[in-house]
Amino acid sequence: MAIITWQNAVIAFAGILVIGIFALVIVDGTFLHKQYLEPWAEDYHEQFEDPRVQVLAHGVLSPNSHNLQSWRVVLEGEDSFLLYVDTDRLSPKADPPGRQATVSQGTFLEYVRIAAEELGYEAEIELFPEGEYGLEGSPENLDSKPVARVSLKEASGDAPEEVRESRETGGYISPLYPVMFLPDTYRVSYRETKLQQEDIEKLEALSTENVTIVVFQEAEDVEKLGDIALRAAEVEAGNSGVQEEGSELFRPNEWEKNKFRYGFTMEGQGLSPLKVHVLQGLLSLFPSMNSPEASRDSFLSQTKTAVENTPAYALIITEGNSRTVQVESGILYSRFLLTASDMGYAMQPLSQATEEYPEMAGMYKEIHEEYAEEGETVQMLVRIGVPEKEVPPTMRLDVMDIIEE
Template sequence: MKHLSMKNLKKVLLGMFLVLITLLLVVFTAGGAFVKEKYLEPWDKSYSDKFEDKRIKLISNGILAASGHNMQPWIIKLDPNKDIFYLYANSDLLTKEVDPFARQTMITQGTFLEYIVVSGEHFGYKVNIDFFPKGQYDEQNLASSMKEKPVAKVSISEDKNEDSKLYDFMFLPDTNRESYEKASLTKEQLDTLLNLSNEDVKIKTFDDKNSLKQLGAYAMKGAEIEANIHRMNEESAKVFRVNEYEKNKYRYGYSFEGQNITGLKKYLMQGLITLIPSINSEKASSDIYINSTKTAVENTPAYGMVITKNNSRIEQVKSGMVYSSLVLNGHALGIAMQPLSQVLEEYTEMKEQYENFHKDYADKGDTIQMFFRVGKPTKEVPVSMRRDVMDFINK
């Protein structure tokens, strides 16, 4: 009897094991663990090789630039002149709750343009940018005006300048939300970043104890305010891609990688939420966001800001160009960055924080366009989704 009981126990354990394996396969399949990641194809350095049109070749690199909420709000119109294309802001991809005046969207146009400049240098082209060549937006009819008026006319000409030293860094993640080493940045690192300022856009850095404490408090307060506003969470949820199937379908927006969830844990989480959507509640998402911000703030050796004299559309675009330059030069220096844009968002609930932040850190009349943390990362992070370059071309 004892022998039979042991035999039965083994059968039960084997059955339980097979059930567990089956359940895991179901969960991982639902999460897309066995699906090809087409949304990562543009990150391959050989991706641009298949395009003969030099404009598309450069654009295929430009789309790797950082974009607010990873919306990639770029539309390209190719001119009959094969040396020219026009960049338009995609008004169908505005995030109107967190960015009601489309300031972040304009900054995102600039991040793209700077990557075009760097890509041009690599391929032996000089890139000339003419901002708002058909006039400024009608701010009272912003969305429709964006469809009519380009942000920039981009002209490409042959150039014999040396290859860009920043090109390879375009293929690294633009944002790292992980903990940074607590060691202070070196004078060389800080000077390199500060020297990227120009007559239109100024860069400031802060690494003293009092500034770290105060700026960390602003970052936390901004995150807490945004995380507890239902309409903000709804807007984010609409562009959250739950699994690999959705990532391949849309190829823009948020995903678990942005919450530092990778590897087998990512596929497990994706599968569970695909099968049981209620797991991904608004409160759970808010808690994850606030906790990740807290961890980031506690592990930040320096903060930076991108500031302009006013707040014109051109200044917003140029701010994005400077930020891309910061990111690429940061990679060259072995440091990473993460925007902390919440305290700069312009909606009613954030008004007091926005005004106090500017009062504390900006001269009268100046606009802080970007606020970010900077430091040497303790972990590598994955790149984020990108659409196929031809999806950006207006046909």
């Protein structure tokens, strides 16, 4: 009798376990097609006839603040378009002046430029064709003027010889083009491996007249910048408004990822696909697990791990803080990211100390006193190194969702 009872208990437990797993699979949407990853396919752009849409389909892959993808495009004429900030996707608590949203317009433009070149066009980019919008971050201000006008012209026949040869042989025009299809942010641990000095020199040489890249890997600077990043994260973790804003942008399951296609997910943290789906299922069944408090603790833990496993940092510093140099810093960041990725390095912005809400003022002042000259602005703080593991790509909007006729 005891044996039968034990067997029945095992069967009952197995049944409950199966039902539980099935429930997790259903609420997570594990079986759904991941529409939010479609733009990462190298042939994604080929479904569109308009060359402007084809290059824009590459632009949506660019790195951007809080993965909000705050781009809005208005097509004009037959060969040009205007780029605006999409004010429906902003983070006013963490980015009250809309500076990071403006930087993200620049990251987009560089991906568009590289894609245009690869597809046989020259992208003529005019920043702020109607003048800069103001420095305050209201939606009315950020949406008042276009960030850029981009015109596509067929590449001229007098292109450099190596470009012509590459087109004739079907090779890549730019070595950075295939790198655009790699994940842009690695939140995992990096190896202790230092960057090669020649790589540092090449990366810093990307600097422009108004925007400078500086790489730090001496122990003193790594420790100092890591400490700034961690203390700034603690300030952010203690800001209920910022935490609630981040919690609202978190997509806990496949249903939500396909619906929104922007914001935060569990990918990118080195978790196995199975663990991601199990955790997503649990979060879907028990939403309280995604409370601002839980989000705060997870954020601090991840930042601490990141800081403890970072061999180098980079700063992007501009002359002044005009809207134009903000866009230019985004352009340079994309170039920096793609060039470093082509070398085998990965990056993760840790830019809390550069944010401009009142509670962060002390950290903002400290990083500028330590690393910027008078009149300069630190636009980004980035960790860089060789990642311990690969990460999957993150959500991206369908290109047609950012376009207005």
